[in-house]
Amino acid sequence: KNEVEQSPQNLTAQEGEFITINCSYSVGISALHWLQQHPGGGIVSLFMLSSGKKKHGRLIATINIQEKHSSLHITASHPRDSAVYICAATQGAQKLVFGQGTRLTINP
């Protein structure tokens, strides 16, 4: 069993829908990261959080330390949000353990 599990692995939705991607981890962490990988391959860090909730534009990330669970939400989804979203956990000395990614497709 992977230390970081994401669900769903693939998600297709219509433009405007509210999107939720889930991440569960089984190890102690110092931080939880959400990354976005564009179709061209580049990876961008969206959020890094250790508690509570963070918001940036239409993106919201939450984490529940007790339940070892994090969610990434996208409000008013748009085709340009189509990408692979990756959850990663920082263990110990900054090493990241990655989930397998969620491929999101937003249709117009």
Add this chain to the structure above:
Amino acid sequence: DADVTQTPRNRITKTGKRIMLECSQTKGHDRMYWYRQDPGLGLQLIYYSFDVKDINKGEISDGYSVSRQAQAKFSLSLESAIPNQTALYFCATSGRPGQGPPGLETVRQFFGPGTRLTVL
């Protein structure tokens, strides 16, 4: 200009060849990482370096070696490439706790654009 650059961006090579992938950064970060991404799998850590004199193996270091030539440069070598090393390779950098802004942001990792390597 990009803060983390990788060269080459694409490379096709043959089994048995020696390959070097290079990573440079202008962020002034001490810490650098090499990851490998295979289709359908999460990124896996190959090697990491917390400063010029510090090199550490990651989860999948067999068949790879690295060199930290300077704070800004971290190279990954495949001494004798094999087909199952075909993958997308990413370099990343981060500061160390206490370097830069306070709090979690110090340890955020910044990724290069990736190198697509094909071993025939």
